[in-house]
Amino acid sequence: MQRFAKGLRGYFKQGATIMQKKLWINETQYILFNESKKPLSEELATRKRAINYFNLSMNLPDPDPILKKQGKDITIYKELLSDAHVWACLQSRKAGVLSLEWDIDRGKTKSNQAKTIAKIFQDLDIYKIISEILDAPFWGYQPLEIIWQKSGNLILPVDIIGKPPEWFAFDSENKLRFISKTNRQNGQIIPEYKFLCPQYNPSYNNPYGERVLSRCFWPATFKKGGLKFWVTFTEKYGMPFLIGKHPRQNDSDATEELAEKLENMVQDAIAVIPDDSSVEIQEAGGKGASADIYEKLIQHCNQEISKAILGQTLTTEVGDKGSYAASKTHQDVRKDIIDADKRLVEKTLNQLVFWICELNFSSGDLPYFDLWQEEDVDKALAERDEILSRTGVKFTKKYIQKAYGLEDEDFEIMKSVIENKQSAQLAQFAEDLPDGQNDIDNLIASFSADELQNQIDPLLAPVMKLIQNARSYEEVMEAIAEQYPNMDDAKFQETLARAIFISDIYGRLNG
Numbered sequence: 001m002q003r004f005a006k007g008l009r010g011y012f013k014q015g016a017t018i019m020q021k022k023l024w025i026n027e028t029q030y031i032l033f034n035e036s037k038k039p040l041s042e043e044l045a046t047r048k049r050a051i052n053y054f055n056l057s058m059n060l061p062d063p064d065p066i067l068k069k070q071g072k073d074i075t076i077y078k079e080l081l082s083d084a085h086v087w088a089c090l091q092s093r094k095a096g097v098l099s100l101e102w103d104i105d106r107g108k109t110k111s112n113q114a115k116t117i118a119k120i121f122q123d124l125d126i127y128k129i130i131s132e133i134l135d136a137p138f139w140g141y142q143p144l145e146i147i148w149q150k151s152g153n154l155i156l157p158v159d160i161i162g163k164p165p166e167w168f169a170f171d172s173e174n175k176l177r178f179i180s181k182t183n184r185q186n187g188q189i190i191p192e193y194k195f196l197c198p199q200y201n202p203s204y205n206n207p208y209g210e211r212v213l214s215r216c217f218w219p220a221t222f223k224k225g226g227l228k229f230w231v232t233f234t235e236k237y238g239m240p241f242l243i244g245k246h247p248r249q250n251d252s253d254a255t256e257e258l259a260e261k262l263e264n265m266v267q268d269a270i271a272v273i274p275d276d277s278s279v280e281i282q283e284a285g286g287k288g289a290s291a292d293i294y295e296k297l298i299q300h301c302n303q304e305i306s307k308a309i310l311g312q313t314l315t316t317e318v319g320d321k322g323s324y325a326a327s328k329t330h331q332d333v334r335k336d337i338i339d340a341d342k343r344l345v346e347k348t349l350n351q352l353v354f355w356i357c358e359l360n361f362s363s364g365d366l367p368y369f370d371l372w373q374e375e376d377v378d379k380a381l382a383e384r385d386e387i388l389s390r391t392g393v394k395f396t397k398k399y400i401q402k403a404y405g406l407e408d409e410d411f412e413i414m415k416s417v418i419e420n421k422q423s424a425q426l427a428q429f430a431e432d433l434p435d436g437q438n439d440i441d442n443l444i445a446s447f448s449a450d451e452l453q454n455q456i457d458p459l460l461a462p463v464m465k466l467i468q469n470a471r472s473y474e475e476v477m478e479a480i481a482e483q484y485p486n487m488d489d490a491k492f493q494e495t496l497a498r499a500i501f502i503s504d505i506y507g508r509l510n511g
Contacts, residue, residue: 047172048172058171058172058177058185058186058187059169059170059171059172059177059179059185059186059187060169060170060171060172060174060207060208062074062169062208063205063206063208064140064208064211064214065214066214066217066218073166074139074140074165074166074211075166076217077138077139077211077213077214077217080213080216080217080220083220083223083224083305085223085302085305085306086213086216086220086305086309089305089306089309089310090138090309092309092310093134093137093309093310093337093338093341094131094134096334096335096337096338096341097130097134097338097341097342097345097371098127098130098131098134099373100342100371100372100373101371101372101373101374102121102126102130102369102370102371102372103370103372104117104118104121104353104367104368104369104370105367105368105369105370106118106367107365107366107367107368109364109365109366109367110364110365113357113361113364113367114367116154116156116356116360117353117356117357117367118367120156120157120356121349121369123158124157124159124160129144129160129162129349130345132144132160132162133196133198133344133345133348133349134341134344134345135162136198136199136200136209136344137200137210137211137212137341137344138211138212138213139165139209139211139213140165140199140200140202140208140209140210140211140214141165141168141197141198141199141200141202141207141208141209142162142165142197142198143162143163143165143167143168143176143195143196143197144160144161144162144163144195144196144197144198144348145160145161145163145194145195146159146160146193146194146195146196146352146355147159147160147161148193153360154360155359155360156356156360157352157356160196160352167179168187168197169187170207170208171186171187174202174204174207175189175190176190176195176197177189177190178190193355193359196348196351196352198344198345198347198348200212200344212308212309215308216304216305216308216309219300219301219302219304219305219308220301220305222297222301223297223298223301223302223305226294226297226298226301227294227298229294230291230294230295230298233291233294234291310334310337311334311336311337312334342371345371346368346369346370346371349369350368350369352369353366353367353368353369354366381403385403466479466480
């Protein structure tokens, strides 16, 4: 019996230990902690364990489908920049962000840290750096090398230089590597705090990011071929045909001589031919529809390029079939893309701010880089507020800041001016009153207040007595209803009627 009890205690003791190591998933299922540590805290699905991943180099191959088929690197996309439409769309997209204002938002940061960050960014060529960051959507990623220098007790960036993305690759851990001459296969590991690398829509499977120019490759290629054929077509059918006629008995030398003269005539519009020969000029008719095919092909390619880079077409190709609703929709689409690019720039430069603070300052709140658009004053809102202020409405300082985007140091509210203006308006209103109004006011003032009070007190005395003696609201109402017919208000009505009558007569005489 004692052995059984001892075993039972050991069983429950063991059970208690097991219960402490259980991680309950739901009411009926659980896993043990020692079994869950590795899957929950470590990455399970990796490239090394994947069944379909084989790579002799440490660097990942670029998954771009066009580069795979062409067997080239991203330098082939640089050739697309020679296309005028591609370049115009690229500059238009960049201009949407480059036109924004920038500032260092200090927030709750210590003043000396915020001043240091602001001074660093003022010394850098920020708009050049932003332009290079905005290359990331076109190439997928854009490495930027930071040049640090020691300044007193601080380590500060003095320059940020965009480097060609084809010099870099990503390894199996999605980390950036520099492909150097000494290590062409695996590349060189990038030191910490040395490179900023904005990526456009990267993923675990594709750290190289998505490339806008990849979507422009085939439209730009077909457009280039279409232009070539269009030029050939124009050369062939754009000029009139010269047909020379010569006597049948002419030999081949005479025929060749006439052909040479006709060829020179195309250039010089002058030809000398025998009097027994003739020349006819014939225009190429019915070829307009054929020429439209090339034009439509090029227009379609340009539209595809515009949609790939800007998300819409109206900002680069207005056309003659647009409408206000369509143009507004296209502008909204372009604004969404600009907002996405703006967030990419802010994220990249705020990474730089974090590194500066991490290398030089203690922990605490960080300032952050902010891009914003300076908006014009809403004219309709300003006119509405002006009308309301004339009627005596006073706007708070908080409202003015919110409505017009002003800061505390941007304006002051001159209370004395507003009060003087309102006093002048009231004085002018009093002067504009008719002359008889003052007489009516004097007439009303002639009634004795004591006399009026003596007439009202007998009416209210019974009511006040009923209220004091009543026990509920309903009882008061019933008592007032019974007392109302017995109230003597004749004298008060006579006084009120007399005042109304005199005012009416006075108004009729002086109206």
